[in-house]
Amino acid sequence: MTDQPLKGKVAVVTGAGRGIGKSIALTFAKAGADIAICARSQAEIELVHQAVSDLGRNCFSMPVDLADANKVLVFCNGILLEFGAIDILVNNAGVYLERGAFADSNPELWWKTMEVNARAPYLLARHLAGAMRKGGKIINLTSGKGYSAGANSSAYHVSKAALNMMTEGLANELWDREIDVNSLVPGPTATATFDNAQPGQDRSPEDILSAGRDALPKGLPAWERVKHPDEVAAMALQMASYPVGGPTGQVFSLARRPM
Numbered sequence: 001m002t003d004q005p006l007k008g009k010v011a012v013v014t015g016a017g018r019g020i021g022k023s024i025a026l027t028f029a030k031a032g033a034d035i036a037i038c039a040r041s042q043a044e045i046e047l048v049h050q051a052v053s054d055l056g057r058n059c060f061s062m063p064v065d066l067a068d069a070n071k072v073l074v075f076c077n078g079i080l081l082e083f084g085a086i087d088i089l090v091n092n093a094g095v096y097l098e099r100g101a102f103a104d105s106n107p108e109l110w111w112k113t114m115e116v117n118a119r120a121p122y123l124l125a126r127h128l129a130g131a132m133r134k135g136g137k138i139i140n141l142t143s144g145k146g147y148s149a150g151a152n153s154s155a156y157h158v159s160k161a162a163l164n165m166m167t168e169g170l171a172n173e174l175w176d177r178e179i180d181v182n183s184l185v186p187g188p189t190a191t192a193t194f195d196n197a198q199p200g201q202d203r204s205p206e207d208i209l210s211a212g213r214d215a216l217p218k219g220l221p222a223w224e225r226v227k228h229p230d231e232v233a234a235m236a237l238q239m240a241s242y243p244v245g246g247p248t249g250q251v252f253s254l255a256r257r258p259m
């Protein structure tokens, strides 16, 4: 791979204010791409915007609640006004709002999970795929839980299963335009969602990882490993860098257990 495999490309990364999305945005900018980002927290995306600019890349950023379909459209229109066309869409933003049993779950939070994790990627792909150049890539951040649900957290599991199906359907629809669509399963990764952190209580990936094997959630095999978000970004870069004719409709996983 060259130093700047994404030189001249435009990449959209949702949920890029922190965690995996922030690592992907900065990794792609270092690889030469101009970047469009969103999240709800304006202060967080402003910092990432500045970091992308400091790397000498153009950045378009907007505070957006992806649960709001109209705001998603405004974001997409802003991207197209800024860049005209795009090459890469990373549907990264995701929420884990419900962790209890079906019987105890809150229907509004259950549905909001679907809006952010499944409907927003659908809307982004629907609005942006038409403006994607040949060789384009859509990368959907899914989860092992979208393949094999445990008890509890049903909204998350159902939303990620929906996103996995979207990967397959879109891959089948877009192959003749030479656009590849793949899922990326990070496995446990040291972020606020992984840490179940309350707003403003985020710990750095390094702090979370300092717990060593104790950071591993119960129920996962001892040979699983909590990763730094930059490791997920490296996999996203590899997926984004395949030349035309690369894999499509596939799942790239960093997990260390069978799905």
Ligand SMILES: NC(=O)c1ccc[n+]([C@@H]2O[C@H](COP(=O)([O-])OP(=O)(O)OC[C@H]3O[C@@H](n4cnc5c(N)ncnc54)[C@H](OP(=O)(O)O)[C@@H]3O)[C@@H](O)[C@H]2O)c1
Residues within 6 Å of the ligand: 014, 015, 016, 017, 018, 019, 020, 021, 038, 039, 040, 041, 042, 044, 064, 065, 066, 067, 091, 092, 093, 094, 095, 116, 141, 142, 143, 144, 185, 186, 187, 188, 189, 190, 191, 192, 193, 194
């Ligand atoms: N970390 C893991 O162990 C793990 C494992 C498997 C899969 N994943 C998936 O990887 C992706 C990234 O997760 P992460 O762990 O990096 O999470 P994170 O650190 O909590 O970051 C999530 C990002 O998404 C944004 N976001 C959340 N709700 C949003 C909304 N309604 N509108 C716009 N942006 C929104 C957040 O910003 P705001 O809150 O400011 O909006 C934030 O920038 C998710 O799809 C997650 O399901 C993570």
